[in-house]
Amino acid sequence: MKNISLHIPGFPRIGAQRELKFALEAHWCGETDPVQLAATAATLRARHWAAQRDAGLDFVTVGDFALYDGVANHIQLLGCEPARFAFGASETPLQRYFIMARGRSGRDECGCGSAHSASPALEMTKWFDTNYHYLVPEFTDATEFTVASERLFDEVAEAQALGHAVKVALIGPLTFLWLGKGMDHKLALLERLLPVYGAILARLKAMGVAWVQVDEPILGLDLPAAWRNAFEPTYWQLNQAGTPLLLATYFSPLEENLSLACRLPVAGLHVDGVRAAHELINVADWLPAHKVLSVGIVDGRNIWRTDLDSALSQLAPVLDKRAGALWLSTSCSLLHVPYSLAPESGLDSELNNWLAFALEKLDELALLRAALVTPEDAAVQAALASFRQAIAGRRASKRVHNAAVAARLAALTDEAANRPAPFAERRVLQQIRLNLPAFPTTTIGSFPQTPQIRAARAARRRRELDEVAYAKAMRAEIAHAIGQQELLGLDVLVHGEAERNDMVEYFGEQLDGFAFTANGWVQSYGSRCVKPPVIWGDVSRPAPMTVDWAVYAQGLTERPVKGMLTGPITILQWSFVRDDQPRADTAMQIALAMRDEVADLEAAGIAIVQIDEPALREGLPLRRARHAPYLDWAVRAFRVTAGVAGAATQIHTHMCYAEFNDILPQIAALDADVITIETSRSAMALLEGFGDFQYPNDIGPGVYDIHSPRVPDRREMVALLKKAQAVIPARQLWVNPDCGLKTRGWEETATALRNMVAAARELRQEAA
Numbered sequence: 001m002k003n004i005s006l007h008i009p010g011f012p013r014i015g016a017q018r019e020l021k022f023a024l025e026a027h028w029c030g031e032t033d034p035v036q037l038a039a040t041a042a043t044l045r046a047r048h049w050a051a052q053r054d055a056g057l058d059f060v061t062v063g064d065f066a067l068y069d070g071v072a073n074h075i076q077l078l079g080c081e082p083a084r085f086a087f088g089a090s091e092t093p094l095q096r097y098f099i100m101a102r103g104r105s106g107r108d109e110c111g112c113g114s115a116h117s118a119s120p121a122l123e124m125t126k127w128f129d130t131n132y133h134y135l136v137p138e139f140t141d142a143t144e145f146t147v148a149s150e151r152l153f154d155e156v157a158e159a160q161a162l163g164h165a166v167k168v169a170l171i172g173p174l175t176f177l178w179l180g181k182g183m184d185h186k187l188a189l190l191e192r193l194l195p196v197y198g199a200i201l202a203r204l205k206a207m208g209v210a211w212v213q214v215d216e217p218i219l220g221l222d223l224p225a226a227w228r229n230a231f232e233p234t235y236w237q238l239n240q241a242g243t244p245l246l247l248a249t250y251f252s253p254l255e256e257n258l259s260l261a262c263r264l265p266v267a268g269l270h271v272d273g274v275r276a277a278h279e280l281i282n283v284a285d286w287l288p289a290h291k292v293l294s295v296g297i298v299d300g301r302n303i304w305r306t307d308l309d310s311a312l313s314q315l316a317p318v319l320d321k322r323a324g325a326l327w328l329s330t331s332c333s334l335l336h337v338p339y340s341l342a343p344e345s346g347l348d349s350e351l352n353n354w355l356a357f358a359l360e361k362l363d364e365l366a367l368l369r370a371a372l373v374t375p376e377d378a379a380v381q382a383a384l385a386s387f388r389q390a391i392a393g394r395r396a397s398k399r400v401h402n403a404a405v406a407a408r409l410a411a412l413t414d415e416a417a418n419r420p421a422p423f424a425e426r427r428v429l430q431q432i433r434l435n436l437p438a439f440p441t442t443t444i445g446s447f448p449q450t451p452q453i454r455a456a457r458a459a460r461r462r463r464e465l466d467e468v469a470y471a472k473a474m475r476a477e478i479a480h481a482i483g484q485q486e487l488l489g490l491d492v493l494v495h496g497e498a499e500r501n502d503m504v505e506y507f508g509e510q511l512d513g514f515a516f517t518a519n520g521w522v523q524s525y526g527s528r529c530v531k532p533p534v535i536w537g538d539v540s541r542p543a544p545m546t547v548d549w550a551v552y553a554q555g556l557t558e559r560p561v562k563g564m565l566t567g568p569i570t571i572l573q574w575s576f577v578r579d580d581q582p583r584a585d586t587a588m589q590i591a592l593a594m595r596d597e598v599a600d601l602e603a604a605g606i607a608i609v610q611i612d613e614p615a616l617r618e619g620l621p622l623r624r625a626r627h628a629p630y631l632d633w634a635v636r637a638f639r640v641t642a643g644v645a646g647a648a649t650q651i652h653t654h655m656c657y658a659e660f661n662d663i664l665p666q667i668a669a670l671d672a673d674v675i676t677i678e679t680s681r682s683a684m685a686l687l688e689g690f691g692d693f694q695y696p697n698d699i700g701p702g703v704y705d706i707h708s709p710r711v712p713d714r715r716e717m718v719a720l721l722k723k724a725q726a727v728i729p730a731r732q733l734w735v736n737p738d739c740g741l742k743t744r745g746w747e748e749t750a751t752a753l754r755n756m757v758a759a760a761r762e763l764r765q766e767a768a
């Protein structure tokens with residue numbers, strides 16, 4: 001008899017219609033009180049648990065819900081809110097939570113323009129190699145832990161009251177410490193942390209929680225020895241609580257940590273059956289027979305329907321080795337995929353048939369179990385047959401392949417990846433053409449996406465605004481942005497990106513081989529979501545995508561206006577990608593499409609083209625051994641995009657949201673004429689890195705953090721630029737913010753940029 005249980009590591013929390021987003025923003029604007037916000041949150045949890053139970057899962061997952069971020073929840077659960085916030089008794093836990101997440105004055109998600117003050121939020125950074133951002137815990141030698149929040153226990157009680165069997169998901173102690181910052185020897189805190197985990201586990205046990213999933217995705221990283229060695233004693237201690245623990249790993253193979261993971265004193269192990277498929281048999285062998293093996297066989301990172309036949313043949317030998325007992329799951333939390341395919345009536349029906357979002361993935365798990373337990377059942381056979389047909393249809397589809405794209409890729413020479421002249425020569429020609437002052441000022445591309453802009457786009461979607469009226473409204477926004485920049489005295493202007501819903505989706509909507517969804521939202525951070533396009537076939541560009549807007553903007557001013565493109569790696573990284581060809585091939589197809597856009601912008605007289613690559617670093621594989629091949633093709637894809645530009649055309653790139661010091665040679669190898677780069681997370685370390693490396697081309701280190709509504713003054717920016725000058729020759733320096741300004745308001749933006757231009761002028765005077 002086969003004994004198979006179903007569960008998932010986590011479920012999307014933003015809601016089928018982004019209910020959580022709207023509830024949060026209404027709350028932040030003061031339109032609703034905490035009771036109303038809590039009611040929406042409880043409704044969502046109840047709905048998401050019901051979906052899990054209705055699909056036939058054996059447990060619902062509790063602890064994966066968060067109003068803003070799961071790591072932020074964990075900080076409050078463990079009572080380690082950073083002392084720098086100086087919270088007083090007058091602040092409720094909910095207020096403290098949002099202050100940590102958004103700063104004292106509030107990240108301006110709702111666009112209502114709240115007041116300014118200076119208590120910066122926790123830093124936000126990428127969750128492993130995903131486009132989800134978590135809030136970074138801050139540790140010091142003085143950090144203490146206590147069980148400080150009832151939220152998790154309340155949610156367990158809530159699920160139990162609804163009659164659910166509960167599995168709690170908890171970030172593991174080692175992963176939690178690993179994710180934090182502020183101390184070199186974070187492991188020193190473990191001793192203080194573990195008793196608190198013990199207390200939490202004991203309380204959960206007393207509540208009758210059957211399983212606790214402890215997430216330790218760092219087991220998929222190249223860990224320093226001290227961290228690896230910490231696992232055994234840690235789990236030995238946690239196991240004392242007597243609550244059955246399911247140790248969860250995902251995103252990456254276990255490799256040298258495999259036998260360690262199998263040996264740890266826990267009741268079960270969850271592995272990523274998609275990204276670590278080749279390790280399944282080994283894990284099945286190594287994991288002691290009395291332990292539960294949970295196989296994440298359905299992809300939690302992508303949206304393709306599971307090939308159930310292939311999944312079943314992968315599972316068969318594992319099942320044999322596990323004496324017929326197994327847990328089936330998605331590879332990781334479903335946080336990273338949209339809620340449901342059901343509202344996607346606009347999707348091409350053939351493509352629709354190839355996809356599975358979160359709800360559909362739950363059904364896939366149920367069908368897999370049925371296929372293993374009752375294979376003879378006619379309904380199961382019929383369901384499998386329909387899957388088989390969809391998978392075969394996708395595999396055989398002629399639409400996926402485009403012979404012209406293949407031929408162009410095959411004919412691609414090394415030449416295509418090179419600019420026509422070395423930087424030193426290009427620089428001279430560009431200076432003659434552009435005649436820029438020292439310390440040229442510019443911005444990163446987007447200006448505030450005001451409620452009016454969003455409303456115009458929404459009206460166009462509802463067909464209340466026709467294309468002509470919409471274009472007119474966007475041109476007015478562009479004209480406004482150009483006018484503002486001239487007033488502020490910026491040297492290199494941008495059109496402001498008003499016409500773009502998102503820097504990736506906008507291009508996905510216009511490229512062949514891409515599809516876009518109506519409601520396929522995925523949480524990016526807090527209330528902010530993205531709608532990643534789906535790359536289903538060979539990519540090509542049927543027509544120019546940005547040229548008309550760029551030409552219009554350039555026609556409004558004598559100063560240069562940057563053409564603004566998203567680079568191939570970022571488009572790849574922020575889309576759902578094909579799983580039937582290497583990412584490198586898809587990246588190169590996108591590169592060729594974007595290369596044509598660069599050529600068209602240049603031909604239209606645009607003198608500067610920016611090719612944004614904020615996700616270049618994020619795409620780096622989690623395992624070091626795979627870095628070099630990735631960086632090779634990623635750099636080549638960028639160079640192919642830019643390589644078409646003449647020597648007198650200035651190519652900019654932009655990067656943010658990451659640490660860059662470990663990939664400086666590759667950043668230099670992009671050979672962009674100018675890079676504008678985020679420095680707010682560690683200005684000095686970054687600049688010293690670029691200085692030590694003697695970064696050869698021009699560089700604009702961001703002089704102010706756009707994630708905060710705080711307006712920096714001139715002196716602050718002058719000080720930062722002087723630090724920059726100490727390590728990077730002045731002639732290489734540009735002056736710009738950290739990133740695009742789309743989430744900010746116009747008033748604060750104008751003040752900050754006025755100060756920034758004044759800072760650049762001060763430096764010019766001193767240099768003269």
Ligand SMILES: Nc1nc2c(c(=O)[nH]1)N[C@@H](CNc1ccc(C(=O)N[C@@H](CCC(=O)N[C@@H](CCC(=O)N[C@@H](CCC(=O)O)C(=O)O)C(=O)O)C(=O)O)cc1)CN2
Nearest residue numbers: 131451454455457458501502503504524527528529530574
């Ligand atoms: N793809 C991607 N990943 C990224 C980034 C990025 O820019 N893009 N940046 C970093 C993350 N930063 C982010 C910053 C802001 C937003 C953001 O503002 N998201 C918006 C949605 C942006 C969007 O697609 N807007 C659309 C649709 C907006 C919408 O919801 N419209 C409403 C109506 C709105 C109205 O009437 O005002 C509707 O359709 O119901 C548009 O402008 O057209 C949001 O959550 O609110 C997301 C990520 C890293 N990862």
Ligand code: MET
Nearest residue numbers: 444445446612614740741
């Ligand atoms: C996340 S990087 C953003 C770059 C883009 N050009 C912007 O300014 O919005």
Ligand SMILES: [Zn+2]
Nearest residue numbers: 614656739740
């Ligand atoms: Zn950026």
